[in-house]
Amino acid sequence: SVFLVMTNSYAHTIEPLDPQKPDHKFFNLKKLKDPRYDQLPFSIRVLLESAVRNCDGFLVKKEDVEKILNWKVTQSQTVEVPFRxxxxxxxxxxxxxxxxxxxxxxxxxxxxxxxxxxxxxxxxxxxxxxxxxxxxxxxxxxxxxxxxxxxxxxxxxxxxxxxxxxxxxxxxxxxxxxxxxxxxxxxxxxxxxxxxGIVHQVNLEYLARVVFEQDEYYYPDSLVGTDSHTTMIDGLGVLGWGVGGIEAEAVMLGQPISMVLPEVIGYKLQGTPNKYITSTDIVLTVTKHLRQVGVVGKFVEFFGPGVAQLSIADRATIANMCPEYGATAAFFPVDQISIHYLKQTGRDAEKLSYIEKYLKAVGMFRDYSNTAQDPQFTQVVELDLSTVVPCCSGPKRPQDKVAVSEMKQDFKTCLGAKVHQGFKGFQVAPERHDVRVSFQFNGAEYSLSHGSVVIAAITSCTNTSNPSVMLGAGLLAQRAVKAGLSVKPYIKTSLSPGSGVVTYYLKESGVMDFLSQLGFEVVGYGCMTCIGNSGPLPEPVVEAITQGDLVAAGVLSGNRNFEGRVHPNTRANYLASPPLVIAYAIAGTVRIDFEKEPLAVNSQGKEVFLRDIWPTREEIQAVERQFVIPAMFKEVYEKVEKVNxxxxxxxxxxxxxxxWDPSSTYIKSPPFFDGLTRELQTPKSITDAYVLLDLGDSVTTDHISPAGNIARNSPAARYLTSRGLTPREFNSYGSRRGNDAVMARGTFANIRLLNKFINKQAPCTIYLPTGETMDVFDAAEKYQQAGHPLLILAGKEYGSGSSRDWAAKGPFLLGIKAVLAESYERIHRSNLVGMGVIPLEYLPGDSTESLGLSGRERYTVIIPPQITPRMTVDIKLDTGKSFQAKMRFDTDVELTYFHHGGILNYMIRKMSEN
CATH class of the missing domain: 3.30.499.10 (Aconitase, domain 3)
Structure with a gap:
């Protein structure tokens, strides 16, 4: 057996799940007879089961099982455990x-x-x-x-x-x-x-096992994914989270994840949401709340009677946004509603039977109304669902919630605020707040101003898995059309469902035609606008935005709205529920107070307010019960792997x-393993390094390695042009991730990058030896040709956003040896370690500003021969100043990877052993 039962210290816990099937067994954690087990958070029980089942005395040891069982004590001790x-x-x-x-x-x-x-x-x-x-x-x-x-x-x-x-x-x-x-x-x-469809929705509706039955053993489904929103599956009670592609590759090759045993925040939900509230409003409220609580690197586990008020789609929406509030996972243990969802999505009766039976046998099946089942948590925070109000989030970050009733005033404040005043400012002079620019489109005249909506997209994984908000959008569209409302033709509208099932029930319920009449046709199945695949805007619109230097707006039902991500011409981007996306599209601006101002005036001269056409939860649920049925899921997924x-x-x-084809501009053998030998190199100090970029807080992986548009004046564009391609053939950075030459040139190529060296948004830096301003790649290339190592200086939350391995691979190829930041996003720090780039962290209270660093100094990082996890190292400057920083290798396994020059080098050496 793959579980090496003969050497497993816990073989005595194995027993059949069903006496009628003696060959189908499971590790019964109840047979540990340890009272600590029933106090563990349900998410930690999944980690424990994996450790028990895989306990081979080598990769997973008996001490690891004890560490997890003793979670109440070890959670605060930075204890390392393996997870398979x-x-x-x-x-x-x-x-x-x-x-x-x-x-x-x-x-x-x-x-x-x-x-x-x-x-x-x-x-x-x-x-x-x-x-x-x-x-x-x-x-x-x-x-x-x-x-x-x-x-x-x-x-x-x-x-x-x-x-x-x-x-x-x-x-x-x-x-x-x-x-x-x-x-x-x-x-x-x-x-x-x-x-x-999109990976997360296909995962929910089709790929999720909830309980595995493999090699004659039952065990909990769990996963890691190369997308930060892998956490969406936690809404179904499957423990999962995003990792970098580098770490995922090691897991695929049989390596356990080495992780610090997390604290678990218990998030208690109470009350009932009012009838006009959507799951999007709930998730944006939770996102802001948990950002304030501080849950980076922790698990969040939901409990309380309010959970039973939420469908699996609602829970999945909350779990999806987990990276936006910074937690590792956002777990909803399996309950009866989960089983109903599996039945609704077409899973067969036999699977449903063993899933429920297994989870009850090992104490992982939840009754949210039974407080006796509530485990111990590190900390408990609460939300009364009845207090949630309709809201959006933006204009630059998903955690910046704005109540819909405050949107008009908030946008006005954002216009005048300084660019980095709470990450919401645009610094537009007061006399320019009401500027308007006229333009011609399809033979008619229109005008744009600050806050004009030019992209309205029902997109991405956050909401398109949720029938309640999708049908809510459809009902709103139906009522809007019947009230004589329309969307201005220059606004780029789109609908990209998470799976074919969505189209099926929108069509069957009769709302698809109304969505289409407002411009929300199905344009594709996948992650589109939210990742930056929004496509071109009409040229007259772009010219008007450029002419007036307008802060145009995108409104999308996605989960990411970082600067430069959605579209280069939408400087303000708001996350909103699908019905609100349609409402803002009809209004044509985010500068509207829906309570006091009409959406529009119809052809009869009647003012139509949003409240006149907004459907209630009860109305939506009635349509959902009638039209979202198991037969749809079965029909769509029976042919999903063969229909294309x-x-x-x-x-x-x-x-x-x-x-490898040397003429390919998409797929190229990367240089990561050039010159790799069996022997390890002794780590050396970084001597007299230059600073390539001096960055502030909340630098995202989109800033470091954009996924979308390849600008025509960029180093990547020059490279592709030299290979005979025209701009029409450039495609996107995301699609070019198989070519390191493009991706190295695309590193720090985001047009919204703010580098303190030049003090404006641009993908540029100063080549310090000569003082020239140039593209980041060109400067890095000059440093490398001169043999100079490089550093990055940064503030808080460096690397937040998508789990993008190229945000670590790119800097590695630019010659960056270390990053010095105040704090890191979890996945990005792990990716840096995986590429052999040292994540250095300022000591508490220190920062670029407090230490008086200009970034123009030369930096020497003293790396001793013997390194231990999280050790403090000395950094000396050519000015004579010195200070200390923490080396963020958090576990012994991470140190092993570093000594090998990265996780993939380690795997190659391991796989080369005879």
């Missing part, structure tokens, strides 16, 4: 570089005279192709090309979807062929083709070693 997730999930933006790394690792193992086929997933991995599609075509395409066709809006909508999907294949054929090769070359890797004919027809080589 049941599976790994990837999306294609992160999946392509993972498969590229695997292919390059096979080459490296062969060079070291090892067996290259040892580089192969031993942990099941699912890869969903969902991040490649862009909103190139929407309703304006219909206006231009289909105005003469007598077709219903839904049929016209199909043409838009087909055009976007055709262009997706045209742009990404090379990447898709490479992924298809990977699915053949590597065992245990399943690929869900493009057009199926273009994917099925793709040809891919069958060789176990990949034949």
């Amino acid at each position: 997730p049941a599976r790994v999930i990837l999306q294609d933006f992160t999946g392509v570089p993972a498969v590229v790394d695997f292919a390059a690792m096979r080459d490296a193992v062969k060079k070291l005279q090892g067996d290259p086929e040892k580089i192969n997933p031993v942990c099941p991995a699912d890869l969903v192709i969902d991040h490649s599609i862009q909103v190139d075509f929407n309703r304006n395409f219909i206006k231009l090309f289909f105005c003469r066709l007598e077709q219903t809006p839904f049929n016209v909508c199909f043409h838009v979807l087909q055009k976007n999907q055709d262009l997706e294949f045209e742009r990404n054929r090379e990447r898709f062929e490479f992924l298809k090769w990977g699915s053949k070359a590597f065992r245990n890797m399943r690929i869900i083709p493009p057009g199926s 004919e273009r994917w099925n027809s793709l040809k891919a080589p069958s060789d176990k070693l990949y034949a």
